[in-house]
Amino acid sequence: MIKLKKLFTGAVIATSSLISMNAAVAADYPPQTINMVAPSGAGGGWDLTIRTVAKTLKDTGLVSSNMPVVNRPGGGGAVNLAYMQTQKGKGDLISVYSPPILLTNLTGLTQYSYQDTTPLARLITDYAAFVVPENSKYTSIKQVMDALKNDPKSVKIGGGSAAGSMDHIQFLLVAKAAGVENLRQIDYISFQDGSLVAQALGGHVDLISTGLGDVAGIVESGKLRALAQTADKRIGTGLIAEIPTVKEEGIDVTFENWRGLFGPKDMPAEAVQYWRDTLQKMVETPEWKAALKRNGWDNAYQDNEAFTTFLATTNEQYKSLIKDVFGR
Template sequence: MAIKKKIIALGLAVSLVGAGLLTGCGSKDTQTAKEEPTEKYPKKAMEFIAPGGAGGGWDLTIRTTAKILKDTNLVSVPMPITNKSGGGGGINLAYMQTKKGSDSLISVYSPPLLLINLNGSTELSYKDTTPLARLITDYGVFVVPKDSKYTSISEVMEALKTDPKSVKIGGNSSAGSMDHIQFLMVAKAAGVENIKDIDYISFQDGTATAQILGGHVDLLSTGLGDVEQLLASGELKALAQTADKHVGQGVLAEIPTVKEQGIDVTFENWRGLFAAPEMPDHAVKYWRETLAKMVETKEWDEACKKNGWDKAYLDQEEFENFLGTANDQYKGILEEIGMAKK
């Protein structure tokens, strides 16, 4: 009889435990499992894109970003870099439209993203991306071969005042885009008339430095970080840069400003990161938070000093407001020189 009662009690206990499992009552582990996310982000390799050729400003910026994110353990997944050059960034912008909603594509851009839309090169604009953050401000620089007859930007401007076609200007961006516009702004401020007649040759395949070294153009309009090694080696000499102060270290810090040579103008080449259009909210949140941490690292400080970049971080909302203001400014410049789309 006692044995029979024990069996009944054991069966009742098992039944109660079973009921608890079925209803979830008394199962703390099950509740915890439901509350924990099932997937982590990012869980696969990212697609980091430079819209220009290897060795250019976009390439340097996104490679530096990827390296620091990896070196500081802020991101653990691979971040291979792809170069998609052409159209002043337009080829890549069109490609980004095919990745709408992707959580794994990030590209770097700068003023040409706005300019190629304003000058009519593409109907797409920065509004066809997901802006994430502005990272840095770089500046333009005007360089010539080591044996050039020009020793200052003022001498170049005097030559252009006499004959606007006397100096061939080269750049990696398309006509009406950044390398072209930054030079025209300086020429206009210097008093050069008929700036539309200045010969500007675009090398969108990223070969502009090779072209000036080969003597195919007289002056190269580019970014400070793009030609640092060639300046250090003495193959090129810098006539002026477009900041309102001396920037960078070493050879970069020695370059005189345009203002120091009596030309009252500056030009900022900001650079920021943009994701595919309609990037999911969880991915946007992750990258905003991660990039905010990255720009506070000593590794980022060192990279900015080395490349002559000014730290100019803006989070997404501030960056979008900045882009709207910059878009209006560039539109005014293009209208003034007759290159704005009708």
């Protein structure tokens, strides 16, 4: 009986020590500095999203840690995704991603995918937008598609993601729905250094395929003119609300550009729980809701569990999309 009592007492002490140790680890989170990563150059949709998240978290007092924004461009997000593999098990890196975290894997640009990260939350849905310089001869997306039907090399398309990634795929998806053939012959030029708008204004590309939120400000300034966007309805306010959907132009397709946050693979459980709680609070703040309205984003919040399920389902959908567009 005495021996059994000693064993029981030892087990209680060991369990208590483990609980105390876990509590101590949790108490150490968040760290003093958390790197908030945009896997692209400054000025793009990922950059805007992660900076908006960091600012909202600081402005609302939800996070007291330093949250510098790090730009790590290349390969449509693949360079940063490879870097994240060197950070397994850590909790001081948060990166924003969107469909390219699936597309770059499915098109063979990288061996890594969302399964090599820790999904934390889906936050927003943006939509594709197709914009031209204010002096462009094109006044509708239908005119662009008609030109491509006659000659797939006649319109140079620029995007901020790699060939085979989101900005490219979303344009090809619309072109396919519009009846354009020879999709592989369409000239798509990738600018991942933040110079995309300057390239269009300088006449180096005829049309930009991007996210609506990425160019809302410059569209409102009048330097760029939006021909269409890919929501199933008109969205936003002011000039943004005047942008027709591609469906209104007779092209029966929609495309959602969701964006969410990811940590490294095997992120500590206390870090995952911290971000689950914190982001749930953030999306309810007036500051975040104002950012949604300002950028033309739709709220699409999902916590880490629902987001992981969404990613698995969407990955299968994108496989079909890739097959339809590229025939593979």
